[in-house]
Amino acid sequence: MMLSYQTMLQLAVVMPLLAIPLILITRNKPNLREACSIGIGLILFYLVINLYHGVTQGEVISAQWVELVPGLGINFSIEPLGMLFALIASFLWLVTTVYAIGYMRDHNEQNQTRFFCFFAFAISGVMGVAFAADLFTLFIFYEVLTLSTYPLVTHAGTDKAKAGGRVYLGILLSTSIVFFLFAIISTWFVAGTLTFTAGGVFAADVNPVIAGAILVLFIFGIGKAAIMPFHRWLPAAMVAPTPVSALLHAVAVVKAGVFTIIKVCLFIFGLDLLAILPSTQFLLYLAGITVLLSSLIAMRQDNLKARLAYSTVSQLGYITMGALLATSAGIIGSSMHIAMHAFGKITLFFCAGAILVAAHKSKISEMHGLGWQMPITMTAFFIGSLSIIGVPPTGGTWSKWFLLVGTLDSAQYFLMAALMISSLLNIAYLLPIPFRAFVPKEKMSREGIQIKEAPLPSLLALSLTALICLVLFVYPQPLYELVTSVFSTAEAAYGK
Amino acid sequence: MTLHLPILQVIVPLIAAPLCMFLKQYPKAVWLFSLLASALTLLISALLLQQVLTSGTIIYELGGWQPPWGIEYRIDQLNAYLLLIISAISTIVLVAAQTSIEKELESYRQSYFYMLYLLSLAGMLGIVATADAFNVFVFLEISSLSAYALIALGKDRRALWASYQYLIMGTVGATFILIGIGLMYQMTGTLNMNDLAQRLPEVAETRTVFVAFAFTVVGICLKLALFPLHLWLPNAYAYAPSIVTAFFAATATKVAIYLLIRFTFSIFGLSFSFTTLPLQTLFLLLGLLGVFIASMTAIYQNNVKHIFAYSSVAQVGYMIVGLSVGSALGLTATLIHLFNHALMKSALFLALAAVMYRIGSVQLNQFHGLGRQMPLTMAAIVVGGLSLVGVPLTVGFVSKWYLVLAVIENGWWHVALLILLGSLLAIIYLWKIVEAAYFKPPVHEAGTIKEAPYSILIPVWVLIFANLYFGIDTRLSVEVAQSAAQSLFGVAP
Numbered sequence: 001m002m003l004s005y006q007t008m009l010q011l012a013v014v015m016p017l018l019a020i021p022l023i024l025i026t027r028n029k030p031n032l033r034e035a036c037s038i039g040i041g042l043i044l045f046y047l048v049i050n051l052y053h054g055v056t057q058g059e060v061i062s063a064q065w066v067e068l069v070p071g072l073g074i075n076f077s078i079e080p081l082g083m084l085f086a087l088i089a090s091f092l093w094l095v096t097t098v099y100a101i102g103y104m105r106d107h108n109e110q111n112q113t114r115f116f117c118f119f120a121f122a123i124s125g126v127m128g129v130a131f132a133a134d135l136f137t138l139f140i141f142y143e144v145l146t147l148s149t150y151p152l153v154t155h156a157g158t159d160k161a162k163a164g165g166r167v168y169l170g171i172l173l174s175t176s177i178v179f180f181l182f183a184i185i186s187t188w189f190v191a192g193t194l195t196f197t198a199g200g201v202f203a204a205d206v207n208p209v210i211a212g213a214i215l216v217l218f219i220f221g222i223g224k225a226a227i228m229p230f231h232r233w234l235p236a237a238m239v240a241p242t243p244v245s246a247l248l249h250a251v252a253v254v255k256a257g258v259f260t261i262i263k264v265c266l267f268i269f270g271l272d273l274l275a276i277l278p279s280t281q282f283l284l285y286l287a288g289i290t291v292l293l294s295s296l297i298a299m300r301q302d303n304l305k306a307r308l309a310y311s312t313v314s315q316l317g318y319i320t321m322g323a324l325l326a327t328s329a330g331i332i333g334s335s336m337h338i339a340m341h342a343f344g345k346i347t348l349f350f351c352a353g354a355i356l357v358a359a360h361k362s363k364i365s366e367m368h369g370l371g372w373q374m375p376i377t378m379t380a381f382f383i384g385s386l387s388i389i390g391v392p393p394t395g396g397t398w399s400k401w402f403l404l405v406g407t408l409d410s411a412q413y414f415l416m417a418a419l420m421i422s423s424l425l426n427i428a429y430l431l432p433i434p435f436r437a438f439v440p441k442e443k444m445s446r447e448g449i450q451i452k453e454a455p456l457p458s459l460l461a462l463s464l465t466a467l468i469c470l471v472l473f474v475y476p477q478p479l480y481e482l483v484t485s486v487f488s489t490a491e492a493a494y495g496k
Numbered sequence: 497m498t499l500h501l502p503i504l505q506v507i508v509p510l511i512a513a514p515l516c517m518f519l520k521q522y523p524k525a526v527w528l529f530s531l532l533a534s535a536l537t538l539l540i541s542a543l544l545l546q547q548v549l550t551s552g553t554i555i556y557e558l559g560g561w562q563p564p565w566g567i568e569y570r571i572d573q574l575n576a577y578l579l580l581i582i583s584a585i586s587t588i589v590l591v592a593a594q595t596s597i598e599k600e601l602e603s604y605r606q607s608y609f610y611m612l613y614l615l616s617l618a619g620m621l622g623i624v625a626t627a628d629a630f631n632v633f634v635f636l637e638i639s640s641l642s643a644y645a646l647i648a649l650g651k652d653r654r655a656l657w658a659s660y661q662y663l664i665m666g667t668v669g670a671t672f673i674l675i676g677i678g679l680m681y682q683m684t685g686t687l688n689m690n691d692l693a694q695r696l697p698e699v700a701e702t703r704t705v706f707v708a709f710a711f712t713v714v715g716i717c718l719k720l721a722l723f724p725l726h727l728w729l730p731n732a733y734a735y736a737p738s739i740v741t742a743f744f745a746a747t748a749t750k751v752a753i754y755l756l757i758r759f760t761f762s763i764f765g766l767s768f769s770f771t772t773l774p775l776q777t778l779f780l781l782l783g784l785l786g787v788f789i790a791s792m793t794a795i796y797q798n799n800v801k802h803i804f805a806y807s808s809v810a811q812v813g814y815m816i817v818g819l820s821v822g823s824a825l826g827l828t829a830t831l832i833h834l835f836n837h838a839l840m841k842s843a844l845f846l847a848l849a850a851v852m853y854r855i856g857s858v859q860l861n862q863f864h865g866l867g868r869q870m871p872l873t874m875a876a877i878v879v880g881g882l883s884l885v886g887v888p889l890t891v892g893f894v895s896k897w898y899l900v901l902a903v904i905e906n907g908w909w910h911v912a913l914l915i916l917l918g919s920l921l922a923i924i925y926l927w928k929i930v931e932a933a934y935f936k937p938p939v940h941e942a943g944t945i946k947e948a949p950y951s952i953l954i955p956v957w958v959l960i961f962a963n964l965y966f967g968i969d970t971r972l973s974v975e976v977a978q979s980a981a982q983s984l985f986g987v988a989p
Contacts, residue, residue, distance in 0.1 A: 066968055069894065140888040147887065154935070162935045166927070173923055177886070178916045185900050185912070 005054045005061040008047045009076055009131060012086065015044045016093075016124040020117050027113040034101050037116050041094040044123075048083075048090045055083045056482070062133060072194065074140065077133035079196075080486040081266075081335055084479070085259050086130040088342050092251050093123050095461045099350055100243035102455030106357045109241055115155060119244075121148040126252045129259065135184050135194040135268065138260060139176075142224070145256055146172045152244045153237045160239055167236035172223045175230050180221025183214050187268060190214070196263060200270025211269070212279035218264050219283050224257025225320050226313045228290040235309040242353025245305060250345035254312060255338050258319040262334055265323040266486070275326040275410075284324050288418040291317035295425035302363050304352045307429060308345065311388065314422060315341045318403055321419075327409045328487060333402030335483040336476070340387060340399045343468050347384030348430075350462035351377050354454035364433055371437035374453050378437045380466035385430035387469040389423055395472025398480070498543065502556040502569040505540045505579060506625055506635075509533050509618035516611040523606035527594040530610040534587040534617065541579040541621075545976070548576040555627075563628075564688040570627035573980035574831075578624045578754050581835055585746040585842050586617050588955050593739045595951040596849045600651055600737050609649060613743070616642040620751045629677045629763075630687045632755065636673065636719075639751070640666045643744065647736040658731035665718055665728040672715030679708035693763050700768055709773065712759050720752030722816060723786030726809040733805035738849030741801060745808055746842035750834050753815055757827070760819070761984050770822050779820035784914055786813030791921035795928070800851075800858040803925050804844050807884060810918070811837050814899060817915065821902045824978075824985045829898035831977035832970075836883075836891035839966065843880040843959035847873050850948035850956060855940065863929060865938025869945040874933045876956050881926035883963045886919045890967040894974070 062077035128141030322334030390400030512533035619639025794806035818830030883890035
């Protein structure tokens with residue numbers, strides 16, 4: 001059976017939703033229920049891989065659903081960046097589901113059926129964001145993603161979860177409704193179209209002040225990219241169970257944010273216009289400040305997940321900055337960093353969850369000597385950290401390299417310095433954790449310490465993602481080719 | 497038969513109401529009978545809309561008397577659209593009525609309830625269908641008087657006071673309208689809307705016409721609960737029987753908005769209302785104030801019916817802002833929101849009727865834990881609430897999109913920002929309900945509360961699906977609203 005690419009594209013968006021009735025039907029048999037999740041995950045990944053082959057062969061894949069208001073509807077079309085995002089998200093959904101099985105059961109979490117349902121729902125939102133052919137469609141799925149992840153963030157149902165959920169929903173919904181929607185309607189009003197177009201949609205003689213204001217609205221409105229001062233939702237969302245933090249707040253949600261920013265920069269403004277807008281420089285500095293400040297805040301966090309959350313805020317700043325640099329190296333760096341950071345950060349979150357489940361520890365100060373008890377986990381943590389920092393032999397090296405080249409290309413020396421300093425800060429807040437775990441300060445006797453790792457599914461998942469961090473260093477070629485093809489094939493997909 | 501549809505639209509419920517008395521002993525039979533009557537009006541209004549869309553405005557002379565001596569019914573796109581909204585909501589709400597009313601009213605009152613309901617429906621349909629200014633007043637009184645009685649039926653003793661408040665305010669409003677119509681008649685010698693529209697410009701620059709205009713507009717604004725004339729509304733909605741609230745919240749204010757559009761746009765004309773008199777600034781200001789103050793007040797309410805009642809006042813604010821733009825796009829936005837808001841509020845208040853049915857209260861602290869005990873009802877409130885906020889794929893988003901676009905088209909960027917900010921307030925009061933229902937430990941012991949009966953649940957979910965469906969397929973609401981607005985502006989659609 002060979003489906004047309006168009007069908008596969010639509011199936012990819014709908015497929016995760018199909019998992020929901022299956023999960024509900026099998027809710028009394030946990031093994032079968034998780035099998036459904038994994039089965040649908042496999043099918044989704046298969047579809048996305050097929051689509052990837054289509055894209056690399058230069059196929060133009062698009063589909064139209066309904067027209068909501070004249071000229072605006074739900075339309076999908078695939079370009080390389082969306083392909084990259086869909087690949088990462090569908091693959092990591094699968095891995096996270098495997099991880100979650102171990103974590104959720106071992107941690108005796110309640111309401112697991114609800115958890116897996118909304119998880120699938122959120123992934124459907126991600127697929128919609130990744131394949132959206134215009135801003136309107138993207139906005140719809142962006143909101144679907146926000147709302148479907150709210151029950152995941154507040155999963156515990158405690159007062160703390162409720163408070164975290166308030167911040168999460170409050171910031172994400174209000175930025176998206178007040179700024180993002182406003183920016184979209186303004187774009188529609190000024191440019192007359194919302195379809196992603198290579199080279200941007202604005203006319204050459206657009207008033208730079210208005211376009212600049214719209215750009216500011218976009219950057220603030222896409223709250224999922226966590227640019228300061230709208231970053232507070234990310235640490236607040238850490239009340240969620242660890243698999244949620246891992247997938248949604250290292251991959252799906254935050255990457256949907258920066259992905260949207262890259263799309264807006266490339267296909268709404270176009271790099272030429274972006275480079276001359278008066279507000280770009282201001283936003284670049286804001287991104288630079290976000291990178292530095294959140295790295296500093298991360299150093300002061302003792303809770304491991306909170307530290308990782310602030311580290312994410314900082315790394316998202318890198319990606320936003322790369323997109324705003326308006327050079328091809330910046331875009332390449334940003335896009336690659338989406339992938340590199342995804343694998344690095346999800347490894348770290350997986351490890352944090354594994355430590356919580358196996359050793360019942362969440363504070364960094366309590367993790368001294370943990371390496372002897374959980375050697376595999378801590379090794380994976382070490383590899384993930386290296387990738388976030390961006391040193392060989394991990395994939396993060398490449399994306400950071402391109403980002404630096406991007407700052408040099410556009411002669412942004414302040415930003416270059418910010419990136420360098422932040423990398424040093426990354427070392428300072430990440431590496432001590434595995435280091436102290438293996439080489440504790442005070443001498444501890446090794447006797448009586450037994451190896452007690454996390455449950456097998458979780459351990460497999462985190463080893464796999466750590467391994468991929470290493471693989472991406474020696475074998476970044478497909479990724480690089482996919483990302484660079486955005487400059488050539490986007491024109492074929494979207495028209496110039 | 498099709499020739500007489502315009503009058504049948506009004507006559508069917510009007511005749512059906514007294515006929516209910518023959519079945520008085522059997523409330524269930526009365527219910528079926530009134531449901532039938534309402535469904536018939538729905539059918540008629542659907543036929544009317546189709547007829548108007550294919551062959552243009554329908555003019556019907558009552559009893560064959562020619563206007564201006566006889567009363568004329570004139571169905572154009574605007575009122576055909578309104579007739580459809582009113583009769584559709586009325587029918588869906590009536591489906592749920594039997595279960596809810598049986599619980600909320602004593603048995604001897606139930607038959608009267610259906611009678612009053614049909615009278616009120618007939619009144620509203622009459623206001624919309626007629627093209628005679630005095631006839632408007634007559635039907636206004638029919639619908640209002642039955643409304644006072646319906647509200648007073650509420651179980652809570654405070655319903656009497658709420659009904660009395662509404663009676664006073666409503667009567668003041670109706671009197672104002674009557675004075676306005678009287679003055680117009682004095683100046684032009686006609687009551688026919690079409691004639692009025694032609695003759696008023698000749699005498700436009702007189703004080704009498706100004707006064708007539710002021711009385712009419714203030715009177716209508718009282719009826720539509722425009723801030724700050726909204727004080728009667730929250731209590732009336734909160735203490736009336738749940739079904740009554742669901743019906744009125746979705747239709748009564750819509751009829752008043754219709755009247756406002758008729759009088760300011762068709763009869764007095766846009767240039768008179770907006771240029772000669774400062775109605776534009778006034779509407780914009782009061783609309784925005786209404787949005788913010790009513791939404792803030794909603795946040796601090798503990799009775800969920802109060803929350804949504806204040807939210808209704810805020811939503812009226814949005815519609816008035818749309819009118820104040822004074823462009824075809826602005827009017828389109830108002831008309832779309834008219835339709836969409838009817839869907840949201842009827843769904844939400846009907847869901848509250850389900851809660852009332854099961855736990856006999858709609859206080860916020862009684863909602864604790866209902867997320868598990870009445871999952872389908874609560875899910876309906878969440879979806880309906882999201883529609884109120886204006887989340888994509890719901891009707892609320894479509895409304896907001898058009899409203900903001902209309903405001904931006906006029907160059908009012910700051911107003912656009914305010915409209916979007918206003919919808920954030922809706923998130924806050926919605927989330928108060930969500931957190932109570934899903935995060936608080938249940939107040940009712942497990943097993944004592946069951947999901948609402950299907951007779952209420954099904955209409956609720958029909959309306960919720962309508963909220964989603966018309967949020968995706970906007971052809972009906974947007975196209976009719978667009979062509980109605982354009983015809984009011986004299987632009988060829």
